[in-house]
Amino acid sequence: MASPVDSPVSPAVAADRRHVWHPFTQMREYLALPPLVVASGRGGWLTDTEGNTYLDGNASIWTNVHGHNDPDLNAALQAQLAKVAHATLLGLAHEPGAELAALLCELAPIGLNRVFYTDNGSGAVEVALKQSFQYWQLAGRPEKRGVIGLEGAYHGDTFGTMAVGDSGGFHERFRPWCFESTHFPAPVCNEFAGRVHAADDAASLDALARLLESEAAQTACLILEPSVQGAAGMRQQPPGFTRAVAELCRAHDVHLILDEVFVGCGRLGPMFVCAEEGVTPDFLCLAKGLTGGYLPLAATLTRDEIHDAFLGSFSSGRAFFHGHTFTGNPLAAAVALANLRKLRPLIEEGFIAERIAVFGRELARAFAGHPHVRELRQRGLAAALDLQPDGGGSWSADQRAGLQVCQRARDHGLLLRPLGDSLLLVPPLCLSHDELRELVDRTLRAIDDVLPGLTPLS
Numbered sequence: 001m002a003s004p005v006d007s008p009v010s011p012a013v014a015a016d017r018r019h020v021w022h023p024f025t026q027m028r029e030y031l032a033l034p035p036l037v038v039a040s041g042r043g044g045w046l047t048d049t050e051g052n053t054y055l056d057g058n059a060s061i062w063t064n065v066h067g068h069n070d071p072d073l074n075a076a077l078q079a080q081l082a083k084v085a086h087a088t089l090l091g092l093a094h095e096p097g098a099e100l101a102a103l104l105c106e107l108a109p110i111g112l113n114r115v116f117y118t119d120n121g122s123g124a125v126e127v128a129l130k131q132s133f134q135y136w137q138l139a140g141r142p143e144k145r146g147v148i149g150l151e152g153a154y155h156g157d158t159f160g161t162m163a164v165g166d167s168g169g170f171h172e173r174f175r176p177w178c179f180e181s182t183h184f185p186a187p188v189c190n191e192f193a194g195r196v197h198a199a200d201d202a203a204s205l206d207a208l209a210r211l212l213e214s215e216a217a218q219t220a221c222l223i224l225e226p227s228v229q230g231a232a233g234m235r236q237q238p239p240g241f242t243r244a245v246a247e248l249c250r251a252h253d254v255h256l257i258l259d260e261v262f263v264g265c266g267r268l269g270p271m272f273v274c275a276e277e278g279v280t281p282d283f284l285c286l287a288k289g290l291t292g293g294y295l296p297l298a299a300t301l302t303r304d305e306i307h308d309a310f311l312g313s314f315s316s317g318r319a320f321f322h323g324h325t326f327t328g329n330p331l332a333a334a335v336a337l338a339n340l341r342k343l344r345p346l347i348e349e350g351f352i353a354e355r356i357a358v359f360g361r362e363l364a365r366a367f368a369g370h371p372h373v374r375e376l377r378q379r380g381l382a383a384a385l386d387l388q389p390d391g392g393g394s395w396s397a398d399q400r401a402g403l404q405v406c407q408r409a410r411d412h413g414l415l416l417r418p419l420g421d422s423l424l425l426v427p428p429l430c431l432s433h434d435e436l437r438e439l440v441d442r443t444l445r446a447i448d449d450v451l452p453g454l455t456p457l458s
Ligand SMILES: Cc1ncc(COP(=O)(O)O)c(C=O)c1O
Pocket: 120, 121, 122, 123, 125, 154, 155, 156, 157, 225, 230, 231, 259, 260, 261, 262, 263, 287, 288
């Protein structure tokens, strides 16, 4: 039988294999696997150049909201395209950028009135960190430089975001070039199907209180992915945890940065997790679902008081010297506006909550007690299945159990990404009840096809 590498390939496959270096990918492994070239999308489905269709089970890396090729988002994009594709925000304004900022401030907790645009989640976090650092300098407290994060945190792959993250395998190599940060222990939580099955944040909050007592005077900010740490494997926090962290930060005069790059824009149900928890952070970072999964755009929201500290004469040097060429691109801003305007009633009228309930029920039906699932976690439209050999134990890392399941899922018309030997299920918010059931059933079939045949480590 011809290997994928020997088979005749399309020009796109040939060019991809010869020239594209894929993100987060062991290229030797990638080149040995059959190619999949996405050609088009509609709703929650993607179609490849061979005409095969797949459910987009990770919402194109956790971004997609209303589906691919959504008529309303397409129309917004086309209307803006007919006006202007790009104009800089350096010293100029444009309508979609201004309108989107106003809408974000209306949707966010009261007090967040200023929006700084970037192009991706890492950029949004970099801006929050730099604004916090500069604020304390401008406030005459330059010794407040430190950053506290939560164990297992992931905030992106730029140097600042790597420095404040704690995702060992991803970033360890670059540690010598990163500034120091401190991490406090994560709480324990397990939730699925609308029920919290385990929750304990006492030790975590106690450790944070002690850390702040000794370090707050030298600490600029604490950064947290509220409610769910996606890249850590959908690690959950007990309800009320964000609020407790916020209260500790306020008591110790330390800025709170909430990184809602993953959990915001309806992913967990509410538009923003912080509003649900009754917390107004000093900085709120948004990306991923902001444009409904259409274009790269991110936003960092902050309070007037922080913005106003940067005001002064030009020669005072108080201005925030940061920006990117495509900061606040008008096409991206126009599609984000259409996305949020369409999403808001779906959240307010309970449609997203209903889908979340269906997703939870389907997951529990298929995977609670499944011999190959060590733990199931689900909150909102974000779930993780930690896989294990029947009877416990583990496989070797090079067996790539999670990847093998994802490869098999393609044969069942489903696209998923593994995280080691966990599967992360993050569907577009628009999936119907039947599609959510399909997502779960296809995942189950792939697991049952692959895992019984793998020999565990002895
Ligand atoms: C919580 C969180 N913050 C930041 C990022 C980085 O976003 P980006 O990949 O757009 O730079 C991610 C990406 O997964 C994320 O999950």
